[in-house]
Amino acid sequence: MSKNIEIDSEPSRVARKSVHYMRLNMGWLIPIGVSALVLLIGWPIVSVPAGHTAVVDFYGHAFHSTLRSGVQFKMPFAHIYMFSLKTQLLEVDLNVPTNEGLVVSVDASVLYHIKHTAVRDIYTTVGIQFTDVLLKPEVHSTIRSLTSRVAAKALYSAGRDELSDGITKQLNEKLNPRGIEVEQILLRKVVLPPLVTTAIEEKLKAEQESQRMEFILTKEKQEAERKRIEAQGIADFQKIVSQGISPQLLEWKGIEATEKLAASRNTKVIVVGSQKNGLPLILGDHQTSSEA
DSSP states (O other): OHHHHHHHHHHHHHHHHHHHHHHHHHHHHHHHHHHHHHHHHTOOEEEEOTTEEEEEEETTEEOSSOBOSEEEEOOTTOEEEEEEOSOEEEEEEEEEEOTTSOEEEEEEEEEEEEOGGGHHHHHHHTOTTHIIIIIHHHHHHHHHHHHTTSOGGGGTSTHHHHHHHHHHHHHHHHHGGGTEEEEEEEEEEEEOOHHHHHHHHHHHHHHHHHHHHHHHHHHHHHHHHHHHHHHHHHHHHHHHHHHHOOHHHHHHHHHHHHHHHHHOSSOOEEEOOSSTTOOOEEEEOHHHHHHO
16 A cells, blocks of 8 residues: 555656746746847847938937947937938929019929038937928028019029029028038929910010011111112222223224124124214115115
8 A cells, every 4th residue: 555655656746846847947938038028129239321320319318429320339228210411302392472473383492411410419409300390491481582582584584593592592591500401402393373474475576576677677787788889889880980981992992893893794784973983883784685
C-alpha cells in the first residue's frame, strides 16, 4: 500500500516543477516584451529625406538643434516634424481690383523656400501649417494691394514684369524676418471683364488702322517727292539742252536730214522749207507717182 502512494506522488512533483519553471520563464518574458514594445513606440533612429530638416519635439519642448538629412538619432518618445528646404510652389487664384475700379481675375504662382536656420522658429511660432497660416494670407494681401495701384493695361502689357517684381520685393520684406524667402512671382493668367476686353480690342484695331493710314500717307508723300525730283530733273535737262541748241546747229541738222532723205530709195519728192532755215518735208513716193 505504501509503494502505491510513492508512485502516485512522483508525477505530482514533476508537475509542480514544470509550473515553477513556467513561472520563472514568464517572469523574464514580460520585461522583454515590454522593452520591445517601448523600443517600437519610441524608436530612437529616424531617417530624414534629402532636402529636408526635422524638428524634434519632446512633449512640447522643441530642441534648438534640428536634424539634417540622413540617418539621425533622437530621444525616444520624441516626435519628429519634417520641413522641406526645397523650392516649393504655391498657386493662387484671385479676383483683384485695379485703380479704375475693375475686378480682374489673376492666376499667380509663388516660388518660395524656407531657411534652414528659421525652421525651429517657424515650428514654434506658426506651426507645420505655415503655408495656410502665414504665406497664403500675405500673398493675397500683397497682390491685391499692388494691383489696386495700377491700371488694368499694366496686367497684360510689359508692366506685368514690373508688377511681379514689386510683389516679390514686398513679400520678402514681410516674410524674410519669419524665415521664408520668396524667389519669384509668376502672373500666369489675367482675365479682364468682357466689356473691357471688347473695348481694348476695338482700341487696338483703331490704333492699327491709324498706323496703316500714317504708312499710306508717308508712302504718298515719298512718291510725290520722287515725282517732284523727277520733274525737276527733266526740267533741268531741257534747260541744258535748249541752251546748247543754236540756229546754225538746227540748219546743219536740217541739211543732214535732207541728204538722208534724198539718198533713200522710197523718198524722191522732197520739198524744202520756204524759210531760210526751214526743214524738209516729204510729200509722197516718186515711184508711186511715176507709175500713176
